[in-house]
Amino acid sequence: MSIQETTRQALSEFFPEKPVTIDPVPEPESEEAEDGKKKQKDTPRENGIIVQDYSMKGFHLDAQINPDQLVRAAEILFKLGYYIESITGVDWIKEGQLEAVYDFSRYDFDLCRVAVRVRIPRDNPILPTLTGVYTGANWHERETHEFFGIQFDGHPHLIPLLLPEDADFHPLLKDFKA
Amino acid sequence: MSLTLLNVIIAVFIAICFVGANAAYLVWCERKGAGLYQRRPGPMENGPWGLLQPPVDGVKLMTKQLLIPGGVDKAIFMVAPVLAMFPALISFVTIPFSTNIVAHQIDVGVLMIFAFAALGGMSLLVAGWGSRNKYAMMSSVRAVSQTVAYEIPLLITTITVVMISGSLNLTDIVEFQLGGFWNWNIWPLQKSVGFNLLMPISFLIIFVCSVAETNRAPFDLGEAESELVAGFHTEYSSMGFGLFFMGEYANIVIGACLTTILFLGGWSCPFGDWGFFPFNHHVGWFLLKIYLIIFVFIWIRWTFPRTTIYGLLNLSWKYLIPISLFNLLLTAGLLKVF
Amino acid sequence: MGGYFSDLYSGAKSLLEGMWVTVKEFPQQPVTLSYPHESVKMYRRFRGHIELLADDEGKPNCIVCGMCERACPSGCISLAGEKPEGSKKKVLTKYILDFTKCSLCGSCVESCNFSALQFSNEYNLASTRKEDFIMDLLKRLEEQQK
């Protein structure tokens, strides 16, 4: 069994109501190209796992989960041998949501890049910290915190990293005006 | 005023001139040498081959503002550079450049040089302590432990040579080696001890120790610029820094002189004592030898990375001290036998 | 004990090897160039700041389409033109390059479809005044024509 399937099965414990085998539907190319704009107006994406077309997207698995499942997901991925690449946010201002994207990748030749997403309300962005699992999440979370204003619960040292120490603005939010 | 005192004053004056000129032009040599080792020309712009660079640098240093950091003990801060320069100058009094070119012959010349060398180590401690800077403090602690560690093998090896030549007087030590390079102390074959295989190694030890004593790369832990910024002279500017700089080069000359006198036969001509030109040119031979040693100093500095403090102490306590101690014992035994 | 002496031997050998490497460089000619006295020839493709190209009559090729202005990531080009009476084409009246902002990416040269821009070979551009880098390229072209 390829690592991709192993990971998918491991992550599917978050979605008991959905059978694992149904969702590997990569969004069809044509459809996406046509209504790229339409998609944006749609309601936010539902939680679930999407198997992406690697040659088109550059990553394999795309899982959207709830904030409370995040630490568990990280533990699963850590056990499977993934390393943390980066943590970042995306500001979906029209939907009133912030999305945190966690990128994981592997050291061995079983290529599998996993993106774990979490959507949280824009006015109360709180996420659990991953520093307990991946120590390296520390700086990434600090960066996400200063750029997007996402609070990471339980983070040991949540002060701005790249911005000045007293910065109280979040420059990567779409409504930030310098 | 007695004649001897006048003699000493004149000698000190000449020594100051000699040391000043040497320090200035050794900096030029160092920079030029560094350039040539590194595929570049070195100083070029001031005068032919950049030869006017040292005076120009001197003027620059002298006209700079002397900054004293806030909150330091001024007296200690100001006395440190003087302490760095002064012992080096005094040591020159007893160094024989030739049969009669010596300021003041002291029967315990070796002892005096070591006494003042220890004072030089203190200047680093005072500078580091007085600077009120953490880097300077760490550097001075390092420098002192380094000086202590390297004075021991230096002394032991010197005692070995003193035992062989039977005198603490530097002139006597040189005169013991006169008459051709085969008589120098560097060779295993000796007049007084017969055959001592460790003598060349002793020479290496004293060479390494003089590199370490003068705080030069690869033992420049005191001023390790990539670790401690500039070490003990981090806070010094203008001539305060200039004096440290001059003191360093003066110490190099002393180190080279001492090595030459103890092991390379001082002013003696390598090809026996022929009484005609150019072989009778005694000072010339002496200067040639010390500059050769300084050339090697420069060569080493621009080749090797720096050691660490534990590497340095390991080298001293694990290798240099045992070997030099063993050599001391061996020499003492051989002296008894022959 | 054996390790003690072999360490000493191999260490000394490695040090001597290193010294041999550096001393071989000692007598050789330096590879550097004493810059103000001699200078390198710039490559044909060297990207200096941009300059205007003129046609045979000495008029700039530029037709004031403004593509370069739009292509520039840093907004350092500002140009203006006017249409003289009885002429179809616009004529360039002002072309200011704010070199303080320029990152020499060359987007402007690539975006130009009328071969009106090129990179100059100038690299001696040090100055202590900011104004020296706000360049009037039209004036520069006129000076070149003379």
Add this chain to the structure above:
Amino acid sequence: MNQPIELQKDETFVLNVGPQHPATHGVLRVKMTMDGEYIYDAETVLGYIHRMHEKMAENRTYPQYMPNMGRLDYLSAMAFNHGYALVVERACAIEVPERAEYIRVLTVELNRISSHLVWLGAFVMDLGGFTPLMYCFDDREQILDLLESVTGSRLTYCYFRFGGLYNDIDDDFITGTRAFITRMRKELKMYAKLVTGNIILQKRLIGHGPIDKDMCQRYGATGPVARGSGINYDVRKNEPYSVYPEFDFDIPVYDECDSFARYMVRMDEMEQSLRIIEQALDKLPDGPVNPKKKPKIIKPPAGDYYAAVETARGNFGIRMVSDGTKNAYRLKLRSPTYSNMHLFDEACRGMLISDALAFMGSLDLVIPEMDR
């Protein structure tokens, strides 16, 4: 000398290493809590040259953002440009002509060697040896001359375009590169004698600065740092992009986990890069360097895209979120030294300051890339 010593919390002082410190190569600050010369704790402070490149991406069009990538890591700018070109090409499905791919690999590998040469020189200078720096710069100058003759600039090349290149290489470049390969092989032997074999350097590096596999995974360390810890991970092999599968080259991996292993990885990598360059020159196909069909205005379809390349310092990833307009909606730059430096805080505990700074040098930091 290597035994862990018991450090006392109540006898510490704080030492500010940086932002202007000779060993931090730029403006990095490490707040070290020291017990004598031993480091009790360290906290890295970043952001002194933070320029918010990610926000710039949202305000610039895709082609306009290309020059920014060279400003991230000024030493391997080519690889960063490559990564950005890859992600946009992937999003817009632009085909790259084969010749362009070969030239990309050629220039990226040349750039990798030049980057490693700067590292080697700067690293040995951290250790107190100044001369290798000059030799490295002499060699690097040859690369910069070659790249300048092609790209027109020496440091921030901005040579790649979406789907192709700024311009084609010429014969002078090819002969020059071949001459450089011969020269560089000789020089590498010289470095082996002057630097690698040196007992002082070995004593300072072997056994110092340990980073084990687990630590790499927790922090996401990549590049030579991971490869020095026995992790066989190189994006060029693990996730082949461009025409790397066409070439025969090895990924040097060392299991020692110390500073010397990382040093050796980079030294070996230079040799492997020379091999790649040689093969690329041999196999270089004819043809155009820009695609025939290329959208006039770059507007990637909405969605998430990811691309990773192996720069001289490790895995550089770009996550691009497009909303179908001319500007990126969000562009995340995952820079390698950011993760590599992160483990310094933990790894340097209990080290002597001289070892810690040597260890920092072995991580090969480029501050602008970390601060972005």
